[in-house]
Amino acid sequence: MDALISALLFSAGYNTALVTLGAALLGASAGAIGAFILLRKRSLVSDAISHGTLPGLAAAFILMVALGGDGRFLPGLLIGAAASSAIGLFFVEWIARRTRLGEDAAIGAVLSVFFGAGVVLMTVIQTLESGRQAGIATFLLGSAAGMLRSEAETIAVAALLAGLAIFVLRRPFTLVCFDPEYAATRGIDVRMTDFAMMGLLLAVTVIGLKVAGLVLIVALTIIPPVAARFWTERPGRMVLIATGLGALAAYFGAALSSIAAGLPTGALIVLCAFALFLVSLVFSPVRGLLATALSRYRFQKMVHERQGLLALARGEPVYDAYTLKVLRGRGFIRRDGVATDAGREAAASVARDEALWSLYRRLHPEEAASMEHSGLLPIAEALPPDVIEDLDRQFKPREVRI
Amino acid sequence: MSAEFLQLSLVPILIGTFASVACALLGNFLVLRRQSLIGDAVSHVALPGIVLAFLVTGTIAAWPMLVGAAATAIVAVLLIELIRRVGRVEPGAAMGVVFTALFAAGVLLLEQSDASSVHLDVQHALYGNLESLIWIAAEDWHALFDQTALAELPPQLPRLAVVLIAVVLFLIVAWKELVIGTFDPEFARSIGARPTLASLALVIMVAVGAVAAFDAVGSIIVIAMFICPPATARLMTNRIAPQVAWSVAIAAFSAVAGYVLAGYGPLWIGANSSVSAAGMIATVAGILMGLACLFGPQRYGSSVAARRALR
Secondary structure, three states, X not given: OHHHHHHHOOOOXXXXXXXXXXXXXXXXXXXXXXHHHHHOOOOOHHHHHHHOHHHHHHHHHHHHHHOOOOOOOHHHHHHHHHHHHHHHHHHHHHHHHHOOOOHHHHHHHHHHHHHHHHHHHHHHHHOOOOOOOHHHHHHHHOOOOOOOHHHHHHHHHHHHHHHHHHHHOHHHHHHXXXXXXXXXXXXXXXXXXXXXXXXXXXXXXXXXHHHHOOOOHHHHHHHHHHHXXXXXXXXXXXXXXXXXXXXXXXXXXXXXXXXXXXXXHHHHHHHXXXXXXXXXXXXXXXXOHHHHHHHHHHHHHHHHHHXXXXXXXXXXXXXXXXXXXXXXXXXXXXXXXXXXXXXXXXXXHHHHHHHHHHHHHHHOHHHHHHOOOOOOOOHHHHOOHHHHHHHHHHOOHHHOOO | XXXXXXXXXXXXXXXXXXXXXXXXXXHXXXXXXXXXXXXXXXXXXXXXXXXXXXXXXXXXXXXXXXXXXXXXXXXXXXXXXXXHHHHOOOHHHHHHHHHHHHHHHHHHHHHHOOHHHHOOOHHHHHHOOHHHOOOOOOOOHHHHHOHHHHOOOOOHHHHHHHHHHHHHHXXXXXXXXXXXXXXXXXXXXXXXXXXXXXXXXXXHHHHHHHHHHHHHHOHXXXXXXXXXXXXXXXOOOOOHHHHHHHHHHHHHHHHHHHHHHHHHHHHHOOXXXXXXXXXXXXXXXXXXXXXXXXXXXXXXXXXXXXXXXXX
């Protein structure tokens, strides 16, 4: 526990602090770009990008060894990874645009074939007898533990730069995500913006390979934005929340994995992100499961109360057990079912409300039909005051019978 | 054809072919329904199921693992549906949330248990070990009729044969429902063909096929074969029955050619060791799909789309 707290407070040694900070920056950038990609409805493209890095990683390794260098030199590996996943991304776009196949088939084909080709190259590396192929296997699942200081610095700086680029481009990204045609009339080059978005997604994926691993880095660009979706309906805020959730997940995951050997960094980061997602799914006040259930319960209760009061107003008997319970709970009826004074008063007001509604439906049938819950809400909550005044003027009191 | 071929290559080739054909058959409907990535998701979520089954039973017996993997696949499908409805996000994003989280859970469980000591590790799950499924007892061709030698066959072979037969039977029985449900779910509902039930059965068969194949050949072939042969076939023809036939032929060819290229290809160019057969099979399937994208007679779908694409 102490080890975790000191890792969280960046006081468990310079390297651990650097790795944790780098992971947090990476998580923030991944969450931000992922949010735009989610709005553009292309989340799984990042799956093709991440798997597409493997042949490039392996080819760069082979090339660097062939040139007499160290196959594990990180910038060289990342350049190879970026090149091959860019080729993969090009294939995804080309297949989806030029053939009848959907983007899903293009993504799946590219990710599996590139990964397969990468595995072929990995078995070639095993025969190179350079004895250092272990370095490349860590890219599959990610490992923050054995990271060199220079590698951690490279990752932190690159993640920060990617984050800054996303910040600078946030306006065109938002416009293109929502309304590409309107964006075009505002003078934004939609294709270039899409290109920049995919380029930054690719950059973040490649930077994150060493930390989260190529199988799981895709989670950092998908889970935080989907979690953020539960907290707000507004795109700007969603991007901000996704950035925060991504940073938090990567920070906790990297810190957790630093406290003991054999804890896979990528898996822990993803599970932290998923935990944040579950919290959002259940507890978000906007559209979380609890909030939805609560508002459903309130609505049900309101409808039962209203229909019960209408029945009282018309002198009809109420049989439904739940309606009776609601009316008794509000003190509108006595235990034997007879209306109290408060109940009669409330019933009269609901009946008048209902009469106004039926007048509104007769005068404006189309508007009434297109409204959600028309006739179930109190009319003052559903219609503007001037419309109600107008209804009041045309209203003939004899329609209310109590 | 020597005894060496029989001992070392025949069984892996057959296993690879059975797995590829079973996946490709089901993949036809996934590609047509634009749900190709379900195969990807299902083969990722098999990992936690397999590890859990190992932790519960303590052995790497096949059936508990199949049950565990199928159970996590069903949990995953339900979770995806829940997230899609409650979160109102696109299905792809919901899928991405679920399969990465479950795969991460599988990795963590695997690293924390001593499963890696009994030949269960992430690499194995990803690219299988097709080459190790050898049949040492087969000293000559008479072994094909020899009870004692047949008893030594790798168990993956009969298992995949059963799965392949089950997939074929499923397609024969549910053919009409699957086809109508794929092209026109509303019409299917109106004539009582129950498209929802057919879709669910398809997903379950995908899970069964993915898990059985995954155990023998690793998840790369599974994902590649769910998508590449059917997608290639889709570019060759406009009709469903020929498409399925094309996909079977392409899957079988990829499996055989990929295995041979991986085993003997490096020797031909002077290297002295083979490369990953699973990776090579996926690569061959990808090259075939690339050729179909360039030259397939139905690559545009309609003449209108062709004009648009060429403009």
